[in-house]
Amino acid sequence: MWEDSDDPPPPGGSAEWVGSGSFRVDRRKALEKLSEYGLPDPDDFLLPLARAAVATGAQRLHLRQTPEGVELRFDGRPFSAAELKNPYGYFLEGDATPAQRHLGMGLLSALRIPSVSVEIDSGIGPERLRLRVESIETEGVSPLEEAEEATVLHVRRGDRRGLERALGRVSDSCAMSPAQVWVNGMRIAPLSPEEREPEVCLTEEGTRLCLRVPPLTPGASSGASDIELYVFGVRVDKGIQSPLRTQVHALVNDDRLRLNASDSAVVEDERLRRCLHLLKNGCRELIPVAAQALRLRLPEVWRRLTLVPKLQTSWGERIEGRARDSERPDEPGSSILGAFKTPLFLRERPLLDLERESLAWELRAMSWLRKLCWRRFPDLTRVVDGRILRELWSSPVYLSCGGTSLSLADIDELQRRQGRVPYSTARDPRQVVCVEPKRVIWIVSKKELGPLAQRYTLEDVR
Secondary structure, three states, X not given: OOOOOOOOOOXXXXXXXXXXXXXXXXXXXXXXXXXXXXXXXXXXXXXXXXXXXXXXXXOEEEEEEOOOEEEEEEOOOOOOHHHHXXXXXXXXXXXXXXXXXXXXXXXXXXXXXXXXXXEEEEXXXXXXXXXXXXXXXXXXXXXXXXXXXXXXXXXXXXXXXHHHHHHHHHHHHOOOOOXXXXXXXXXXXOOOOOOOOOOEEEEEOOEEEEEEOOOOOXXXXXXXEEEEEEEOOEEXXXXXXXXXXXOOEEEEEEOOOOEOOOOOOEOOOHHHHHXXXXXXHHHHHHHHHHHHHHHHHHHHHHHHHHXXXXXXXXXXXXXXXXXXXXXXXXXXXXXXXXXXXXXXXXXXXXXXXXXXXXXXXHHHXXXXXXXXXXXXXXXXXXXXXXXXXXXXHOOOOEXXXXXXXXXXXXXXXXXXXXXXXXXXXXXXXHHOOOOOHHHOEEOOOHHHHHHHHHHOOEEEOO
């Protein structure tokens, strides 16, 4: 391959003359072929551009919709003149920085959208340059005189719905970003501790893991863990399933994971297997974290369920699998972009749905711990030894009529002391007549009785 040559192409070759200083053999044909294998959906073009920004060491990424299109602004190392003059170098020569690789994929994907042009301004002082790309064959780099130090990308396109989809996918795909990510003035990553659900986060040799309670979905009963894979803080794979012994929802970021030709999946290699191995150790740590957080929250859950009968109905429907899982938006980006511009009273979800979602984690955590308990203690004869089994044995898995939580240890003690386990299906547990309401299991859905009836002698208290 010929680079930066002022000589004409060699005779008889299949090369083409692009211009002085930019002659490359079959460059246009190679890029056209490569663009066919870019991101499956070109509206995802902002994702590799966000990876490129993080790969430069950026600490803050700002994306916003503009009258002409969308703008991405970030700090970090500016793109070098070599990177801007040869943005597709990774795909043509196979030798490029990670930032250049992801920049090239973002450009190739954006150029598949009709009537799109991209400008990238990067550099400081006299080294500041502008790369303008209008098509796969047309690009140019020129000096730029301005005091700006941040790198700024302008993507111009007229399809506003497409831009909203693109921004929405950034909002849904940057949960593991080490940099702050802002979309239309709203910070979407990283979330503050108050905004995050209880989780276990681990870092080992460049791999970052976040382990969370899995969602309440029909597929969750299979025991497979949903694993999301991230590179430079931006999700690549969503919904990979792994038969870990403890079912979790895992977010894994490793910048050394290899991507396939379309950037749509992670290549299965030794690096990926190592990441999955690290998950096994982290899964066990989620049990005590979730149990402690749930134990503190359940009194408030009990209060709200008793005060709002419709909320109690929704809670029961979710246990029975009869309600739509509103934790997962129907379209990527709808949960974030909807908050930008749609008033609360005009949103599709009724107020009850929103209120129910505020208890969604508590319901998921209780159901998850309960499933783990029944799996580890199938007949209640297993010796409770080891830290994890002891944590499960004492985890809060049921509500009581008195507003407290009950563990298998509590229920087993009731069976041994009284020869029976009292429960109530009353809509208002405060109306149950008994001596010790805190020792009566409150059953919101009759589906909850099944595993109990298989192991204990139950007594219905009214």
